Amino acid sequence: MRRDPDRLNRAVLIILAVAAIAVGIWGIGRAAGWFGDHQPDQPLLIPSVADYVARNAHWFWPVAAAVSVVICVLALAWLRAQLRLPRPASTDLVIQAADGQLRVQGDALADALRDDVTTSIESVQRASARVAGDNQELDVDLRVEVEEDADLNQVRGLIESEVLPRFSRAACVAQITTYLDLRLQPAGRHVK
Amino acid sequence: MRLVDRLLATLLAGALAAISAIIAIEIIIGYYFDRDPWLLPWDRWYRRSQELTWSDRSVVITFILIGVAGMLLLALQLWRRPPLSLPLEDTTRDVHTDISRRSLEQALTRAALSVDGVSGAHVRSRRRRVTVHATTQRRQPGDLRDRVNASTAGVLSGLRLQDQPRLAVDVRSRQVSRAEV
Numbered sequence: 001m002r003r004d005p006d007r008l009n010r011a012v013l014i015i016l017a018v019a020a021i022a023v024g025i026w027g028i029g030r031a032a033g034w035f036g037d038h039q040p041d042q043p044l045l046i047p048s049v050a051d052y053v054a055r056n057a058h059w060f061w062p063v064a065a066a067v068s069v070v071i072c073v074l075a076l077a078w079l080r081a082q083l084r085l086p087r088p089a090s091t092d093l094v095i096q097a098a099d100g101q102l103r104v105q106g107d108a109l110a111d112a113l114r115d116d117v118t119t120s121i122e123s124v125q126r127a128s129a130r131v132a133g134d135n136q137e138l139d140v141d142l143r144v145e146v147e148e149d150a151d152l153n154q155v156r157g158l159i160e161s162e163v164l165p166r167f168s169r170a171a172c173v174a175q176i177t178t179y180l181d182l183r184l185q186p187a188g189r190h191v192k
Numbered sequence: 193m194r195l196v197d198r199l200l201a202t203l204l205a206g207a208l209a210a211i212s213a214i215i216a217i218e219i220i221i222g223y224y225f226d227r228d229p230w231l232l233p234w235d236r237w238y239r240r241s242q243e244l245t246w247s248d249r250s251v252v253i254t255f256i257l258i259g260v261a262g263m264l265l266l267a268l269q270l271w272r273r274p275p276l277s278l279p280l281e282d283t284t285r286d287v288h289t290d291i292s293r294r295s296l297e298q299a300l301t302r303a304a305l306s307v308d309g310v311s312g313a314h315v316r317s318r319r320r321r322v323t324v325h326a327t328t329q330r331r332q333p334g335d336l337r338d339r340v341n342a343s344t345a346g347v348l349s350g351l352r353l354q355d356q357p358r359l360a361v362d363v364r365s366r367q368v369s370r371a372e373v
Binding site for chain 2: 004005009010012013014018019020021022023024025027030031039040042043044045050057061065068069076078082083148149152156157159164175176179180181182183184186
């Protein structure tokens with residue numbers, strides 16, 4: 001349920017790196033005469049290219065402007081991915097009833113789950129939760145920090161067999177998918 | 193490394209968005225409205241690009257710098273970095289559990305330190321390999337390596353990681369100097 005931009009960054013940066021290497025090799029190749037002996041002495045903007053652009057200005061510049069706009073939009077999307085929070089905000093849950101509908105705040109549900117985890121399992125030091133979805137299918141992102149000497153398997157078992165079923169019943173949700181992130185409390189830090 | 197990527201990505205994305213927007217505006221006001229350049233002196237660049245040749249020193253240096261920057265960026269991206277968290281085997285269909293890499297290292301460090309005779313321990317985990325570096329005050333470690341191995345392997349298998357990494361244990365005797373003795 002996390003949405004870190006790390007993979008996206010890596011992919012885009014690899015593409016940019018390969019493009020930069022290709023441009024670098026191409027420029028050095030032209031300067032060294034790899035593509036023809038006469039090329040090192042040619043101007044950067046050779047007259048044939050300038051003529052081609054001038055002849056086709058009626059479509060070249062609109063296309064260039066459109067490409068620039070597309071690049072701008074993609075770059076803004078990339079920038080937005082950096083600024084988003086790593087976990088999505090909780091969404092409210094709407095439960096349909098016979099005579100109307102009941103809206104349960106996602107943050108309230110998440111807080112209830114967090115409190116249940118911290119109070120019902122002794123070795124849990126702190127927890128945080130996010131919920132997203134609807135009353136048919138709900139995704140729960142649960143991060144639990146336990147004492148350094150805690151039995152992780154036991155904590156996990158209690159969460160899976162007791163806390164989550166209790167939460168599922170209370171939230172009246174048919175299907176809950178949970179992403180559990182277990183962490184040991186960093187040595188020397190004590191809270192609770 | 194991820195922080196470096198995040199900073200680079202923010203800077204590059206911002207620069208790319210700003211430059212491409214300015215270029216689009218320059219094209220529109222230059223081509224459609226026949227106006228002078230707004231921010232980019234493209235008319236000067238146009239004249240300069242007709243004067244400069246491919247073999248000019250400044251041009252060659254620019255392309256070398258672009259190529260080197262690309263190679264450095266590629267090397268940075270291809271560098272294998274340890275995962276932030278490792279998935280555990282699912283025990284129920286609807287619960288997917290991860291353990292943070294630091295917590296795994298912490299649990300294994302504790303397991304190593306719990307062995308009698310171990311005075312210090314440090315664990316490094318990668319995607320497919322976990323290395324436990326333990327130190328002892330003993331001059332002869334004896335079977336300490338086997339015992340550290342058994343202790344850490346027990347914790348590691350108990351966690352039931354989806355991809356069980358290979359465990360390597362290294363026990364070193366701490367050299368006690370005469371002054372300390």
